[in-house]
Amino acid sequence: MYRIQDSPEVAWRLFQYIKASFEEKDINPIPLNYYLWYQYYKGDNPQFREELDQVLKDDMGYNDRIGRRLYNDYFAVDSTTSEFDKAFRRLVNLMVQKINSWNDKLDSHTKQLEYSTEELKKDNLDVHQVKEITSNVLSTATSMQETNQMFQKHMLESSEEIKKLRQQLLAVQSQVLQDELTEVGNRKAYNMAMEEMLQDVAEFGSGCCMIIADIDHFKNFNDTYGHLIGDSVLRYFAKLIRRNQSKNEDIFRYGGEEFVLLLRNFSLDEAVKRAQEIRKQISSAHLKLKNSDQEINTITASFGVAQLRPNLDDAESFFNRADKSLYKAKKDGRNRVVCEISL
Numbered sequence: 001m002y003r004i005q006d007s008p009e010v011a012w013r014l015f016q017y018i019k020a021s022f023e024e025k026d027i028n029p030i031p032l033n034y035y036l037w038y039q040y041y042k043g044d045n046p047q048f049r050e051e052l053d054q055v056l057k058d059d060m061g062y063n064d065r066i067g068r069r070l071y072n073d074y075f076a077v078d079s080t081t082s083e084f085d086k087a088f089r090r091l092v093n094l095m096v097q098k099i100n101s102w103n104d105k106l107d108s109h110t111k112q113l114e115y116s117t118e119e120l121k122k123d124n125l126d127v128h129q130v131k132e133i134t135s136n137v138l139s140t141a142t143s144m145q146e147t148n149q150m151f152q153k154h155m156l157e158s159s160e161e162i163k164k165l166r167q168q169l170l171a172v173q174s175q176v177l178q179d180e181l182t183e184v185g186n187r188k189a190y191n192m193a194m195e196e197m198l199q200d201v202a203e204f205g206s207g208c209c210m211i212i213a214d215i216d217h218f219k220n221f222n223d224t225y226g227h228l229i230g231d232s233v234l235r236y237f238a239k240l241i242r243r244n245q246s247k248n249e250d251i252f253r254y255g256g257e258e259f260v261l262l263l264r265n266f267s268l269d270e271a272v273k274r275a276q277e278i279r280k281q282i283s284s285a286h287l288k289l290k291n292s293d294q295e296i297n298t299i300t301a302s303f304g305v306a307q308l309r310p311n312l313d314d315a316e317s318f319f320n321r322a323d324k325s326l327y328k329a330k331k332d333g334r335n336r337v338v339c340e341i342s343l
């Protein structure tokens, strides 16, 4: 859900610009694009505006894929983890309050004991007075014991609570990193893996490659069979990629019908071979509509392959080279693998 909170007059004015831009640049009129272009014309985020300007200057121009990346980079909010963050803060505050109140009680008990000790030092105390002081000492000690027991109980409860929260957080974190539809890593997981890959690059040398896989004419496919069958195809495609996944391979849904494979310890040739293998598998699959014998049209995909250049590449330049290869694969007729060296 994309929300805007401006007055109707402002929104209407900005929509006039958006409409003109969409026509001029042939931009897909989907909610995500409306949202991004609204933000662009509103201009509240100069960095985003600058990046979109750069995209528009580039030969490839703007497309839905770039839009999804920009949305994730600049506007997506991870609300699940911030809920946990709040729960942890609440718990920590509660523990601090309990520790403080335990400290106060301990303080008053200590004062009471000091007072009793002073009283006992006095000369000429009669039996009755001594009895009274010892009884005070006893009741202070009992009260101290109760306070301690109560404190231990609270701390135990809090530590159980923390354990539970931690387990929930771990479970949610793995969901947060997984694409709901296809069950491969999502865009966030991709960002994290890419960062890790860049850090590990010294260890893996130049053997880190990327494959971007993009289903061909998926819009037509959706238009012909509907989004639900389109979703099944996305799931099928992800399953097919996962079928021969090696331990040096991470698979992500980058967005829409586009998947990224990050490959460690792969030569460029091996990465191209892997992409060809997926391409052949998907294009030779005979998919049928559920509960019917009707075969659906052949599905093909295009692939762009690039190799990480240690000390030269960052996440963006690495991705851009694979993306340019993919762009060429699309331009040259689709259902093919293009490697960056043939650009």
Ligand SMILES: Nc1nc2c(ncn2[C@@H]2O[C@H](COP(=O)(O)OP(=O)(O)OP(=O)(O)O)[C@@H](O)[C@H]2O)c(=O)[nH]1
Binding pocket: 064, 065, 181, 214, 215, 216, 217, 218, 219, 220, 222, 226, 227, 228, 229, 230, 231, 234, 255, 256, 257, 330, 334
């Ligand atoms: N069913 C389904 N469709 C999606 C999903 N995400 C994106 N799409 C659709 O994927 C299509 C992508 O269209 P385009 O970016 O124009 O690309 P294309 O039609 O595949 O054409 P080429 O990539 O140039 O071969 C759009 O119609 C999106 O609505 C999804 O989760 N499920």
